[in-house]
Amino acid sequence: MPQKRRVPKRIAQTVLNSLKGGVVPRIGLPYITVGRKAEIEALLHDVDVIQEGGASFRFIVGRYGSGKSFLLQTIRNYVMDKNFVVVDGDLSPERRLQGSKGQGLATYRELIQNLSTKTRPEGGALTLILDRWINSVQMQVSQETGLNNDDPKFEQAVDQKIYGVISSLNELVHGFDFAKLLNMYYHAYMSGDDETKAKVVKWFRGEYSHKTEAKKELGVDIIISDSDWYEYLKLFATFFRQAGYAGLMIMIDELVNIYKIPNAISRQYNYEKILTMYNDTLQGKAKYLGIIMCGTPQAIEDRRRGVYSYEALRSRLATGKFAQAGARDMYAPVIKLEPLTAEEMLVLTEKLADMHAGLYGYERTITDDDLAQFIKIEYARVGADTNITPREIIRDFIELLDIVWQNPQTDIQTLLNSDQFSYAKSEAVSDNQEKDYTEFQI
Numbered sequence: 001m002p003q004k005r006r007v008p009k010r011i012a013q014t015v016l017n018s019l020k021g022g023v024v025p026r027i028g029l030p031y032i033t034v035g036r037k038a039e040i041e042a043l044l045h046d047v048d049v050i051q052e053g054g055a056s057f058r059f060i061v062g063r064y065g066s067g068k069s070f071l072l073q074t075i076r077n078y079v080m081d082k083n084f085v086v087v088d089g090d091l092s093p094e095r096r097l098q099g100s101k102g103q104g105l106a107t108y109r110e111l112i113q114n115l116s117t118k119t120r121p122e123g124g125a126l127t128l129i130l131d132r133w134i135n136s137v138q139m140q141v142s143q144e145t146g147l148n149n150d151d152p153k154f155e156q157a158v159d160q161k162i163y164g165v166i167s168s169l170n171e172l173v174h175g176f177d178f179a180k181l182l183n184m185y186y187h188a189y190m191s192g193d194d195e196t197k198a199k200v201v202k203w204f205r206g207e208y209s210h211k212t213e214a215k216k217e218l219g220v221d222i223i224i225s226d227s228d229w230y231e232y233l234k235l236f237a238t239f240f241r242q243a244g245y246a247g248l249m250i251m252i253d254e255l256v257n258i259y260k261i262p263n264a265i266s267r268q269y270n271y272e273k274i275l276t277m278y279n280d281t282l283q284g285k286a287k288y289l290g291i292i293m294c295g296t297p298q299a300i301e302d303r304r305r306g307v308y309s310y311e312a313l314r315s316r317l318a319t320g321k322f323a324q325a326g327a328r329d330m331y332a333p334v335i336k337l338e339p340l341t342a343e344e345m346l347v348l349t350e351k352l353a354d355m356h357a358g359l360y361g362y363e364r365t366i367t368d369d370d371l372a373q374f375i376k377i378e379y380a381r382v383g384a385d386t387n388i389t390p391r392e393i394i395r396d397f398i399e400l401l402d403i404v405w406q407n408p409q410t411d412i413q414t415l416l417n418s419d420q421f422s423y424a425k426s427e428a429v430s431d432n433q434e435k436d437y438t439e440f441q442i
Contacts, residue, residue, distance in 0.1 A: 006358065007028070007031050007354075007355050007358055007359075009358070009359055011027055011028040011031070012028070012355045012356075012358060012359040013359060014026075014027055014028060015027070015028040015031065015032060015355065016352070016355065016356060016359065016398055019032075019352075019394050019395070019398055020394075020395060020398040020399065020402075022065070022391055022395060023069075024069040024070045024072075024073045025073075026073065026121070026122075029070070029073060029074050029077060030077075031351065031355065032348060032351050032352065032355070033074060034340070034344045034345075034347045034348045034351070035340045035341070035344040036067065036071055036074075036337075036340075039060075039071060039335055039337065040071070040074065040075070042058075042331060042335065043058065043071075043075050043292070043335075044075075044078065045331070046058065046290055047078070047079055047082060047084075047249075047290065050084075050246070050247045050249070050288055050289065050290045051082070051246045051247060051288075053287050053288060054284075054287070055280065055281035055282075055284070055286040055287060055288070055289045055290065055291075056281055056289075056290045056291070057277065057278045057281040057282065057290075057291045057292075057293075057333060058290075058291070058292045058293070058333060058334075058335060059255075059292075059293050059294070059295065059300060059307075059317065059333060059334045059335065060072065060292060060293070060294045060295075060335050060337065061294075061295060061296070061297055061300050061301075061334055061335065061336045061337065062294075062296070062297070062336065062337030063296060063297065063389060064296065064389065064391070065389030065390065065391030065392055066337050066339065066389050066390065066391075067337055067340070067389075067390050067391075068253070068294040068295075068337060069253060069294070070390070071337070072088070072251055072253060072292060072294055075249075075251075075292065076088060076116075076249070076251060077121075079246075079249050079290075080116060080117060080118045080121060081118060082246055083117075083118065083244075083245055083246040084245060084246045084247055084248065084249050084290075085115060085116070085117055085125070085129065085236075085240045085245050085247070085248050085249070086114075086115070086116045086117075086248075086249045086251065087111035087112065087114055087115050087116070087233070087248070087249075087250050087251070088111070088114050088116075088250075088251035088252070088253070089107060089110035089111045089114055089251075089252060089253070090110075090252075090253045090254040090257075091107065091252060091253070091254045091255060091256075091257040091258060092254065092257055093257060093260075094106055095107040095110055095257070096257065096258060096261070096266075096270055097230075097252075097258070097270045097273040097274060098226065098227075098266075098269045098270045098272070098273045099226060099266070099269075099270075100226075100266075102226055103226070104226040104227070104229055104273070105206055105224065105225060105226045105229055107229070107252075108206045108224060108229035108230075108232070108233070109205060109206050109207070111233070111250065111252075112126060112204070112205050112206065113205070115129075117129065117245070126201060126204060126205070127197075127201055129240065129243060129245075130182075130185055130189075130201070131189065132243070132244075133165075133242075133243035133244070134162075134186055134189050134190075136243070136244055137158055137161050137162055137165070138158055140161065141154065141157045141158050141161055142154070144157075145157055155190070162182075162183065162186050163183075165182075165239075165242045165243075166179040166182050166183055167179070168238070168242060169182075169235060169238060169239060172231075172234065172235055172238065173228075173231045173234075173235075174222065174228065174231050174232060174235060175235060177220050177221075177222045178232065178235045178239075180220060181200050181203055181204065181218070181220065182239070184196065184200055184218065185197055185200040185201075188200065196218075199217050199218055200218065203218060203220070203223070203224070204224075204232075206223075206224040206229065206232075208223045208224075209223075210223070211223055230273065230276070230277060233248065233250060233289070234280070234285075234286050234287075234289060236248055237286065237287065237288045237289040238287060238288060240288070241287070241288040246288070247288035247289060247290065248288060248289050248290070249289075249290040249291075249292070250289070250290065250291045250292070251291075251292045251293075251294075252291075252292070252293045252294070253293075253294045254294070254295070255293055255294060255295030255296075255299045255300070255307070256295055256296050256298070256299040258270045258271070258299070258307075259295070259296075259298065259299040259302065259305055259306050264305070267305060267309070268309075268310060271307060271309070271310035271313055272310070274293070274307065274310075274313060275310065275312050275313055275316075277291055278291075278313070278316065278333070295307070297336075300317075300334065316333070317333050317334050339389070340390055342375050342376075342379045345375050345378070345379075345390065345393055346371055346372060346375050348390070348394070349371050349374065349375065349393075349397050350368070350371055352394070352397060352398065352401070353366050353371065353401060356398070356401045356402075356405070360405055362405065365404065365412075366400075366401070366404065366412055370412050370413070370416070373413075373416055374396075374397065374400070374416060375393075377416060378392075378393050378396070400412075400415060403415065
C-alpha cells in the first residue's frame with residue numbers, strides 16, 4: 001500500500017478552513033487535486049506555447065462551485081513554478097474591462113496589485129521584479145566584461161544593456177513612454193533616489209488620475225487609462241520576458257459581472273474589449289502572454305446578454321458540430337467543466353479525511369465504507385448528475401468530519417442516515433435548480 005503524503009499542519013489548516021468557507025485555498029492544492037486531467041493538460045500546452053513567444057486565450061466555463069476557481073488556482077501555482085509572472089483578479093460592479101467611470105482602470109489596478117511571482121506569490125511583486133531586473137543586468141555585465149561596480153566603464157556597459165532591453169519595447173503601442181519610465185526607474189535605482197522610484201511605480205500601477213500630475217512629477221504626457229490599460233499589460237509581458245521571466249499570465253474571474261451590466265451598450269463595449277484581447281492572442285499581436293477568463297454557462301452562452309450576445313465572439317467561440325460529451329475538443333477556446341465523477345469525489349473525500357486526522361492528531365475513524373455511503377447519498381439526489389458541485393459536497397463533508405471529531409460519541413452512520421441530512425440534501429437541490437433559472441434575472 002503506497003504511503004500517504006504527510007500534509008504540514010499549517011497547510012492543512014488553511015486548506016480545510018478555506019474549503020469549509022467555500023473558497024479556494026492559495027496553498028496546498030497538490031494535496032487535494034483530483035480529476036481535471038484533460039483540462040490541466042490543455043492549459044499546460046498553452047503554457048509551452050507562451051514560453052516560446054506565442055500567446056493564448058481560454059475561457060473556463062462552469063457552474064458556481066464546479067471548480068473553476070480551483071482549476072485557475074492550480075494553473076496559477078504551476079505557471080509561477082515555471083517562472084511566469086501572474087496577475088489575477090475578479091470582476092465586480094466596480095471592476096470591468098471597459099467603463100466610463102474608471103471601471104476598466106480599476107481592474108488594471110487590481111491585477112497589478114496582485115502581480116505575483118514564485119518568490120512573491122501573495123502579490124505586490126512589481127518593485128521586486130524591477131529591482132531584480134537591474135541586478136541581473138549588472139551581474140550579466142560583470143560576468144561578460146570582468147568589470148566591477150566602481151569602474152566608470154561598468155556603469156556605461158550597464159546603461160547600454162538596459163538601453164537594449166528598453167529599445168525593444170519602442171515598437172509596441174505606448175512603448176516609448178513605457179521605456180522612458182523604465183529608464184527613469186533604472187537611473188533612480190542607481191542613484192538611490194527612492195522618491196522617483198516610488199513615483200514611477202505609482203505610474204506603472206495606474207494610480208495617476210490626471211496627465212498634468214504625471215507631467216509635473218515625472219515629465220511624461222501620458223497615463224494609463226480606462227481605454228488602454230490592456231496595451232500596458234502586453235508591454236509588461238514583453239518586458240518581463242526581457243527581465244528573465246517566462247512570460248505573463250492574466251487570470252480574470254467572475255465574468256458574470258459583465259453579464260449583469262444592465263445597460264446593453266456598456267455590455268457590448270466590454271465584450272468588444274474581450275474580442276480585442278482574443279484577436280491579439282490568436283493573430284500574433286501579443287507575445288509571451290496568456291489570458292484565462294472564467295464564467296458561468298449563462299454568462300458565456302446566453303445570447304441575450306452573455307458573451308455570445310456579441311456575434312463576433314459567438315462565431316469564434318461556439319462549439320463546433322463534432323464536439324459532444326465524452327469527445328470534447330480540449331484545444332477549443334472554451335473549456336467546459338464537466339462534473340467530477342463519484343469516483344473522483346470519493347478519492348477527494350479520502351484525502352480530506354486523512355488531512356483532517358493529521359491536523360487534529362487522531363487516528364482516522366471514518367471508514368472507506370462510510371466515505372462510499374456519503375458519496376452515494378450525495379449523488380443520489382434528484383438532479384445530482386447536472387446540479388451537484390464539488391463545493392457543496394466538500395463543505396458537507398468537512399462539516400461531517402468536524403462534528404464527528406468534536407463529538408466522539410456520535411455515530412457516523414446515524415448522521416448519514418438522519419432525516420436532517422436527507423432533508424438538507426433535497427433543499428440544496430431545489431435551491432440549486434431555482435438558482436440556475438433565476439440567479440441572473442435582472
